[in-house]
Amino acid sequence: MATPMWIGGAEVTAPKTRDILVPFDGTVAGTVFEAGPEQVRAAIAAAQAAVPVMRSLSRFERGGILSRARAILLERKEEMARTIALESGKPIREARVEVDRGLFTLLFSAEEAHRLAGEEVPLDAHIAGAGRMAMTIREPLGIIAAITPFNFPLNLSLHKIGPAIAAGNAVVHKPASATPLCALLLARIFHEAGLPAGALNVITGPGSTIGDLLTQDSRIAMITFTGSPDVGQRIRSLAGMKRVTLELGSNSAVIVEPDADFAKAIPRCVAGAFAHSGQVCISIQRIYVHSSVFQSFTERLAAETAKLQTGHPLEDATDISSLINEAEAERISRWIDEAVAAGATLLTGGVRHRATITPAVLTQVPNGINISCREAFGPVVAVNSYDTLDEAIALVNNSDFGLQASIYTQNLGHAFRAAREVHVGGFHINEVPAFRADQMPYGGVKLSGTGREGPKYAIEEMSEIKLISW
Numbered sequence: 001m002a003t004p005m006w007i008g009g010a011e012v013t014a015p016k017t018r019d020i021l022v023p024f025d026g027t028v029a030g031t032v033f034e035a036g037p038e039q040v041r042a043a044i045a046a047a048q049a050a051v052p053v054m055r056s057l058s059r060f061e062r063g064g065i066l067s068r069a070r071a072i073l074l075e076r077k078e079e080m081a082r083t084i085a086l087e088s089g090k091p092i093r094e095a096r097v098e099v100d101r102g103l104f105t106l107l108f109s110a111e112e113a114h115r116l117a118g119e120e121v122p123l124d125a126h127i128a129g130a131g132r133m134a135m136t137i138r139e140p141l142g143i144i145a146a147i148t149p150f151n152f153p154l155n156l157s158l159h160k161i162g163p164a165i166a167a168g169n170a171v172v173h174k175p176a177s178a179t180p181l182c183a184l185l186l187a188r189i190f191h192e193a194g195l196p197a198g199a200l201n202v203i204t205g206p207g208s209t210i211g212d213l214l215t216q217d218s219r220i221a222m223i224t225f226t227g228s229p230d231v232g233q234r235i236r237s238l239a240g241m242k243r244v245t246l247e248l249g250s251n252s253a254v255i256v257e258p259d260a261d262f263a264k265a266i267p268r269c270v271a272g273a274f275a276h277s278g279q280v281c282i283s284i285q286r287i288y289v290h291s292s293v294f295q296s297f298t299e300r301l302a303a304e305t306a307k308l309q310t311g312h313p314l315e316d317a318t319d320i321s322s323l324i325n326e327a328e329a330e331r332i333s334r335w336i337d338e339a340v341a342a343g344a345t346l347l348t349g350g351v352r353h354r355a356t357i358t359p360a361v362l363t364q365v366p367n368g369i370n371i372s373c374r375e376a377f378g379p380v381v382a383v384n385s386y387d388t389l390d391e392a393i394a395l396v397n398n399s400d401f402g403l404q405a406s407i408y409t410q411n412l413g414h415a416f417r418a419a420r421e422v423h424v425g426g427f428h429i430n431e432v433p434a435f436r437a438d439q440m441p442y443g444g445v446k447l448s449g450t451g452r453e454g455p456k457y458a459i460e461e462m463s464e465i466k467l468i469s470w
Contacts, residue, residue, distance in 0.1 A: 002031040003180075005039060005204055006187035008046030009197025014039055014205075020181055023089035023322040023355045024312055030087070030181045034205035040213045043201035047143045047170035048219050050198030054168045055140055057196075059113050062166055066110035068193035070103055076189070077103075080154060083182045085313040088150055089322040089355070090276050092314050101438055102155045108439045108455040109162030116167065116459060123469060134469035140168035141221035141243065141462055145214040147207070147235075149226045150324050151279045153179035155438070157186060160224045161200060163458035165190075169221075172214060173202045176227075178324050180204040207231065215239055222462060226281075229447045245451030245461050247443060249375045250403030252433035253286040253396040255418060257389070257409035258293050262300060264430070265408040270304045272432030273381040274359040277323050282404045282434045285376050287383045288392045294385040301383065302347040302361045310356055322355035323378055329355045332378035335370045339382070342366045349379070373399065389414055393421050403444035404433035425452075 004011035014033040022029050035043075054062075073080065077099050084095040118136030123129030146160035153175060164171045175183035180202075187202045203210060211231070214220055215238045222243035225235055232246040254272075256265060273284040289297045311318035323329045329352050336350045339362050349360035357379050365372050365382035372382060386392040396405050406428035407418045419427045425444035428435055436442055443452040451461050 002033055003184050005033055005035060006184060006191075006200070006202040007039065007043045008049070008201065009191060012039060012042065020087050020178070022086050022313070023324050025354070029083075032180050032184070032204045035203040035210055036205070037209070037213060039203055040210055043172045043203045044143065044214075044217055044219050046198035046201050047172050050170040050196055051140075051142050053196045054165075054170050054199050057168060059116055062168060063110040063113035065190070065193050065195050066106050066113060066162060066165060069190050069195070070106035070110065072189045072192050073099070073106065074103060076185075080182055080185060082314065083185060084154055084179075087179045087181050088153055088276075089313050089324060091318040091321050092316060093318075094276055095313070098152055098155050102158045105155055105158040105162050105438045105455065109158070109166045112163065112455045112459050113166035116463070118465065121467065121469075132469055134467055136465050136467055138167070138459075138463040139466050141464055142169060143220050143222075144169045144171050144462055145220045145223045146171055146173045147211060147214070147223065147225040147227065148173070148175050148183070150176035150179040151276060151281070153182045154186065156226055157183055159438070159453045159455075159458065161186075161190075163455045164462050165195065165199065166455065167459045167463040169462055170199045171201065172220070173200065174207070174210050174214065175202065175204065177204070177206055211235070212238065215242075224451075224458075224461070232449060243461065245443075245453070245458070246449035247281065247451075247453065248447055248449040249281045249377070250401040250433075250444060250448050251285040251373070251375050251399055252282050252403060253288060253399070253405045254284055254432060255389075255392045255396065255405075255407040255409075256287060256289040256293070256297060257407065257411065257414060258290045259410045260293070260408035261410070261430070262297065266297070266300050266304055268432045269301060269381075270308070272434035274305065274308060274320060274379050275434065277320055277357070278359075278379040278381075279323060279377050280434060282436065283377070284381055284432055284434060285371070286396070287381060288386050288395050289383060290392075291385040291387050298347060298361070298363050298383050305359050305361050306348045308359055310358060320356070320359055320379060323357065324355070326355045328378065329357050332357055332376065332380060335376060335378075336360055336362065336380060338369055339365050339371050342369050344382070367398070375401065389418065393418055396422050400447045401444065402446040403448040404428065404435075406431055406433045406435075424448075
């Protein structure tokens with residue numbers, strides 16, 4: 001039986017349905033309806049009707065809804081984790097971590113709802129302002145269209161929905177076609193938490209049908225999108241005067257200096273490169289290791305990588321399950337073959353079975369091939385050597401992307417020099433670029449996108465400053 005869409009506080013069906021498959025083995029995880037223009041228009045109309053209702057809610061009421069949603073999600077944690085694991089192929093242990101992170105995202109959103117405020121403007125600092133006072137307040141934009149990816153189908157949805165509700169907006173949510181089930185479950189959780197009808201609408205179906213309709217509709221005030229650069233640039237070109245936040249991926253890099261603590265760096269690099277089979281926007285794709293320690297680092301990295309266990313996503317022992325579909329696995333296989341043909345050495349992994357690829361470590365990968373310069377979004381990492389820190393920084397910056405990067409070193413001068421000179425949205429010292437705490441400002445530069453997420457910073461994007469003077 002197909003799971004209905006959620007529009008205007010009620011279940012809505014459509015003529016066409018589609019099965020959601022478990023990427024690991026192709027079994028059916030669930031069935032959903034595919035929205036057409038009629039359902040998209042209905043969702044926008046429902047959100048429009050909810051706009052004045054949401055604007056009228058106090059900060060206390062908005063925060064209360066988010067807190068109650070958090071409590072319900074906590075009760076249904078295992079159900080949500082299993083849903084994530086099945087539809088995305090994410091190992092169940094990682095899916096449980098995603099739910100835990102989603103609980104924090106809701107917590108931070110509720111807290112920001114309570115402290116949403118403007119500031120005093122010192123008008124009398126200007127000659128024309130004598131005898132006057134002013135303040136700012138933050139008002140909701142209206143309707144936020146949230147378009148979310150498959151790799152974190154719960155938490156990345158909450159990073160858009162939570163702040164939007166905290167700011168007093170209504171939302172039309174279009175989840176990834178491959179992972180709509182937890183978005184539909186989440187809509188019902190918010191309904192149970194007392195969110196007004198129409199404040200959150202979830203429409204499922206292909207982006208080619210839904211995306212342009214949302215982007216071009218004049219009733220939508222803002223588009224917040226996480227996905228590919230090609231789609232992000234199309235959204236920006238069609239959005240007109242709408243606000244747009246884009247998180248478009250990366251090919252994140254790590255610099256490993258000669259004095260790096262390998263005991264800490266190597267386990268974190270393995271986790272940072274291969275969590276969710278590398279399908280994380282800030283997964284490590286490039287590691288630059290000083291030539292004096294290159295051999296010892298790569299040998300230990302490959303040995304630790306080879307210990308990772310592949311298997312079904314619902315098995316607790318599984319470290320690596322599948323990519324989102326077999327076509328993506330085939331692409332990664334081609335990229336690995338291309339790198340080896342160009343002169344790289346494959347130290348471990350790279351074996352494909354259906355949509356699963358064993359995690360691969362490549363060394364001395366030439367510049368200009370796919371794994372060096374594009375986003376892999378798969379379980380493969382390229383490890384190259386360098387001789388000077390200047391060279392390493394230049395190699396990291398030689399990318400069209402700039403989401404996050406990091407360095408491992410005991411030399412604080414080198415660490416903060418790299419932090420200043422590497423052109424990214426976030427830089428970590430003695431940590432991997434895959435690190436993200438859900439309250440921090442998160443976003444990138446260059447083709448990695450525009451704007452910042454994290455509840456406090458997303459609310460700034462999703463609200464308007466109004467000046468009041470007297």
